[in-house]
Amino acid sequence: MLEHIAARIATLEESATLQMAALVRELKAKGEDIIDLTLGEPDFDTPIHIKEAAKQAIDQGITKYTPVAGFLELRKSIVEKLKRDNQIEYTPDQIVVSTGAKQSIANVVMSVLNPGEEVIIPAPYWVSYSAISHLAEAKVVTIQSSVEAEYKITAAQLEQAITPKTRLFIFSSPCNPTGSVYTKEELEALAVVFRKHPNIIILADEIYEYINFTGAHCSIATLEGMYDRTVIVNGFSKGFAMTGWRLGYIAAPLWVAKACVKMQGQFTSGTCSITQMAGEAAMRGDMQATKDMCAQYLKRRDVVYAKLKEMQGVKVNLPTGAFYFFTDISSFFGKKNGATLIQNSSDMSMYLLADAKVSTVSGDAFGDGNCIRFSYATSEDKLMLAMDRIAESLAKLS
Ligand code: PMP
Numbered sequence: 001m002l003e004h005i006a007a008r009i010a011t012l013e014e015s016a017t018l019q020m021a022a023l024v025r026e027l028k029a030k031g032e033d034i035i036d037l038t039l040g041e042p043d044f045d046t047p048i049h050i051k052e053a054a055k056q057a058i059d060q061g062i063t064k065y066t067p068v069a070g071f072l073e074l075r076k077s078i079v080e081k082l083k084r085d086n087q088i089e090y091t092p093d094q095i096v097v098s099t100g101a102k103q104s105i106a107n108v109v110m111s112v113l114n115p116g117e118e119v120i121i122p123a124p125y126w127v128s129y130s131a132i133s134h135l136a137e138a139k140v141v142t143i144q145s146s147v148e149a150e151y152k153i154t155a156a157q158l159e160q161a162i163t164p165k166t167r168l169f170i171f172s173s174p175c176n177p178t179g180s181v182y183t184k185e186e187l188e189a190l191a192v193v194f195r196k197h198p199n200i201i202i203l204a205d206e207i208y209e210y211i212n213f214t215g216a217h218c219s220i221a222t223l224e225g226m227y228d229r230t231v232i233v234n235g236f237s238k239g240f241a242m243t244g245w246r247l248g249y250i251a252a253p254l255w256v257a258k259a260c261v262k263m264q265g266q267f268t269s270g271t272c273s274i275t276q277m278a279g280e281a282a283m284r285g286d287m288q289a290t291k292d293m294c295a296q297y298l299k300r301r302d303v304v305y306a307k308l309k310e311m312q313g314v315k316v317n318l319p320t321g322a323f324y325f326f327t328d329i330s331s332f333f334g335k336k337n338g339a340t341l342i343q344n345s346s347d348m349s350m351y352l353l354a355d356a357k358v359s360t361v362s363g364d365a366f367g368d369g370n371c372i373r374f375s376y377a378t379s380e381d382k383l384m385l386a387m388d389r390i391a392e393s394l395a396k397l398s
């Protein structure tokens with residue numbers, strides 16, 4: 001039979017994070033000793049009270065289809081969380097629960113962008129923002145930031161990127177892949193620009209909210225005039241170590257929420273009933289486990305940062321949130337180890353996989369080809385060993 005793949009899929013970039021994760025899984029299955037720093041995935045187990053809630057849900061027979069937007073009680077618990085942690089008032093019909101923040105982002109992008117409309121994405125960005133925007137046939141406009149600017153964009157850069165076709169702005173803070181956190185003042189500077197352009201919707205991806213070492217998470221939705229045009233995306237994968245449960249949500253203006261319900265109603269329906277019951281327990285339960293995990297990430301960040309600072313030719317910012325380092329390794333471009341020539345970030349990522357047996361993700365997938373990303377959501381021992389191996393492999397390049 002003739003293979004006939006639709007153009008939208010044939011031209012769709014494969015998720016670089018998931019692609020590398022699959023390769024590492026394969027290598028490990030063959031017995032290779034790889035230290036896996038690929039995925040942004042907490043190495044901690046889901047807190048017990050959340051797992052217990054899921055077991056209870058099964059025992060109580062909560063196993064049927066759910067409302068498309070999610071159980072009302074779960075949405076109410078999310079409303080309570082948004083008030084408690086973010087000081088923002090929502091009603092349950094402004095909340096749409098999904099099968100992960102990734103699906104929430106897809107719902108929003110598909111719901112608000114027409115083909116040819118523009119979406120501004122500060123780079124480095126999380127891989128799926130651009131791929132999903134391309135699926136919606138939107139034009140992606142990136143704003144480049146640099147390690148010197150702690151990978152944050154300025155109001156002037158934002159102003160310059162806006163055109164009459166701009167419809168959406170997508171960013172994450174704390175940021176994947178850079179770990180940068182926008183302060184309230186920095187967000188206010190961006191809000192000044194947005195106020196002049198009332199047609200732009202802001203998608204604020206706050207999935208790393210609880211992995212923030214600055215002590216203060218600020219949502220842009222709290223700033224004057226921003227509430228009615230901001231869609232907050234959040235999820236349970238990171239803060240509650242629930243990557244496999246698949247649970248995310250939006251808090252949005254009602255018209256966006258309604259559009260997302262319509263979209264989700266045709267694509268996937270309401271997400272897993274058992275996961276939703278677990279999610280409610282996470283929202284209403286003790287936050288100590290989340291705080292403890294954050295404290296561990298901070299410890300790991302410090303030890304890894306110290307190691308990276310010692311490596312010749314590596315430029316790195318001090319991340320203030322999430323659990324990634326996005327390191328500039330461009331000074332090695334043009335260098336060789338034997339027959340292996342490093343010409344770009346992809347070459348570097350593959351070289352480190354082959355020579356250091358450490359897996360990373362190439363920065364070009366995140367919109368910055370000078371860098372590689374690695375996650376430090378793994379044990380300190382493994383991280384130390386990985387840093388030693390990377391340092392050794394880099395030192396062999398000349
Ligand atoms: N946004 C960002 C910035 C992410 O890093 C991720 C990856 N976990 C997601 C969204 C998607 O998360 P989820 O597991 O909830 O789909």
Ligand code: GLU
Pocket residue numbers: 015017018038039040041102126127128176
């Ligand atoms: N978001 C995580 C990451 O950036 C998980 C992988 C993915 O969902 O793409 O590594």
